[in-house]
Amino acid sequence: MKAVAVFPGTHEVRVIDEPQPQVIRGTEVLLRMREVGICGTDREVAAFEYGEPPPGEDHLIIGHEALAEVVAVGPEVTKLRPGDLVIPSVRRPCLHAECLACRSGRQDFCVTGDFRERGIKQTHGFLTESTVEDEANLTLVPPDLADVAVLTEPLTIAAKAMQQVKTLQQRLPWEPSRQRSVVLGAGPVGLLGAMTMVANNFETHVYSMESGDSDRADLVRSFGAGYICSQDCAPEDLGKRLGNIDLIYEAVGSSHLAFTALESLGPNGLFIFTGIPPLGGPSPLPADQLMRNIVLENQLIFGTVNASRSAYALALRLLGQCMALFPDSVRRIITAHRTIDEAPGMLRKRSGIKEVVRLS
Ligand SMILES: [Zn+2]
Ligand SMILES: [Zn+2]
Structure with a gap:
């Protein structure tokens, strides 16, 4: 064998x-x-x-x-x-x-x-x-998901994150259809995260380095998310560009980009880390401003690693939802x-x- x-x-x-x-x-x-x-x-x-x-x-x-x-x-x-x-x-x-x-x-x-x-x-x-x-x-696995079911394990990252978002946001009046989310990164974790946000009725944007006319940007738009090329907008300006941001889902593994984007998170917002950066030296951050925002705007920041058995069942259900909404995008x-x-x-x-x- x-x-x-x-x-x-x-x-x-x-x-x-x-x-x-x-x-x-x-x-x-x-x-x-x-x-x-x-x-x-x-x-x-x-x-x-x-x-x-x-x-x-x-x-x-x-x-x-x-x-x-x-x-x-x-x-x-x-x-x-x-x-x-x-x-x-x-x-x-x-x-x-x-x-x-x-x-x-x-x-x-x-x-x-x-x-x-x-x-x-x-x-x-x-x-x-x-x-x-x-x-x-x-x-x-339901037999009709066989051709894309290999995506289940990476999708557990977003499934577990979304489960935690729903639990955590019980702290305030909150409706998914009024949420605006930004996903940092258009790799597999970012794309599956963005699909999860769209399937949960969030207005969703993906922020990544590929150009706006790339295949990757086209794939993002094919499932109903917006695409912003990092050449066109600094991470700290994402809020000015899009309006209030309720959720940022990090999927690039770059601490500098992540903490810079954190400046653009809105009131009561959630920032979710999924990437694991290589260990480097210290880097400067606007720590006073970030701390003021976190306190004065009730922000929550958490990391998430996959996954429990329950997250696999959630991910398969989510995969079924995505296949019902945008099957060609999932296959891509x-x-x-x-x-x-x-x-x-x-x-x-x-x-x-x-x-x-x-x-x-
Ligand atoms: Zn993996
Ligand atoms: Zn243990």
Whole structure:
């Protein structure tokens, strides 16, 4: 069986031959992988900036954005049967008794940091022809979403963020249809975030570096969002250009851009961070003005990392909504399907929006 692995000791990224996995525990499911999406995290793991093999092993099988088909089920599996399509979740809980989040199935809020993540941290991932996973970590995919369901895992970022927005804004009188949102960045996370805002009836604008007549800008407009090229407007002027901004969703991983854009957030506004910037030196910020705004305008700033099992169900529902509203735009996010033998090259060089490895 083929799989794609990274070897931190020798800095190799290659296709390997692994033994076929077997169902051992009664609640386990044998999966044939159909598609695996590649993202920035995978490229960081493949560049050895991040990622860790299982204890005692010299390699990590990569891949966490997966769509799989059930091939066989253990005797205690109750909801899944062969032929079902499923999305596996990525993060597994830590083992500490005092971690209330992990003990409650909310390992996305783990406090110890000793969680494991398939394809990223101490557990093999999904860029392989077959794998075994516990039924509790699998979410059933409606068959009509099969061609885009590989986007579910990256969409959990926006699904979880939107769930938190709705909870947090119960602090004041609030209606989605009166909200204006700006998404910073037009990569896969930004585009899926913008689609989520549009599907939730927010007036939505995407702010990114591609020109206004680029394919990326055209894709943004195709699902009903506005597009602003960063050459045409400084981030701190976004409020002057658009009017009051109720929500900013950061998806670029640039702290300077993010905190500059924070100046343009309006009263009672939310600022959501999803990007992870590389660590650099200190940079100057208008901290007094930002703090005055945060206090005098009841602003909330939070970060979000994916995702709990519930966010996968939310993301699949959201994907269904997006496919009902703008199916061609959703399909345009997936820019290439490639073979497993092409995967090591894809991990070295980025092209298009979302590249997907097709395994079966
Ligand atoms: Zn990813
Ligand atoms: Zn934990």
